[in-house]
Amino acid sequence: MAALKIKKGSSRKSAYELRDPNAEVIERHTLAVLVDNEAGVLARVIGLFSGRGYNIDSLTVAEVDHTGHRSRITIVTTGTPAVIEQIKAQLGRIVPVHEVHDLTVEGASVERELALFKVSGTGDKRVEALRLADIFRARVVDSTLESFIFEITGSPEKIDAFADLMRPLGLVELARTGVAALARGSEG
Numbered sequence: 001m002a003a004l005k006i007k008k009g010s011s012r013k014s015a016y017e018l019r020d021p022n023a024e025v026i027e028r029h030t031l032a033v034l035v036d037n038e039a040g041v042l043a044r045v046i047g048l049f050s051g052r053g054y055n056i057d058s059l060t061v062a063e064v065d066h067t068g069h070r071s072r073i074t075i076v077t078t079g080t081p082a083v084i085e086q087i088k089a090q091l092g093r094i095v096p097v098h099e100v101h102d103l104t105v106e107g108a109s110v111e112r113e114l115a116l117f118k119v120s121g122t123g124d125k126r127v128e129a130l131r132l133a134d135i136f137r138a139r140v141v142d143s144t145l146e147s148f149i150f151e152i153t154g155s156p157e158k159i160d161a162f163a164d165l166m167r168p169l170g171l172v173e174l175a176r177t178g179v180a181a182l183a184r185g186s187e188g
Helices: 041-052 081-094 124-135 156-170
Strands: 027-036 057-067 068-080 097-102 108-122 140-141 147-154 171-176 180-183
Touching: 027 081, 027 180, 041 057, 041 068, 041 081, 041 108, 068 081, 081 097, 081 108, 108 156, 124 147, 124 156, 147 156, 156 171
Parallel strands: none
Antiparallel strands: 027 068, 027 097, 057 068, 108 147, 108 171, 108 180, 140 147
């Protein structure tokens, strides 16, 4: 069998990249959905995802207009561009839905999340946890002789990075609110 004659560095393709080049990539999208604040609306929106096998990475819901009785549902999901378009179209057809915005494609947006971390440790691990919390601007909201509870806000990536650093230092428990997001600029 003859050896292949391929010049070193002649191709940026790797044998390990065996994905179909024509396949669509999976993208992360943040959707903001304005709905009537009434019983069953959240179940209908979530039912759309579960009924079609779509995953929800993050979900936050709160009333944003008390007089108009409207709530904002912020959903972070992943899928191919075609799947994301299908999700947006189907969300728009649900009766109590007033607006569907894909913050990922509509322009710049700001995403924030709140998380609470319970970290248990003594000695050097305790000191290191406090030092890292200071770097990440996490606040100590509860403290005992054996543990801390830190509160941190920031992008989901910041929360993930803090969690990765706290695990070897004694991370016991973690609670996250989910993503809250708004489009930047004066238009809404």
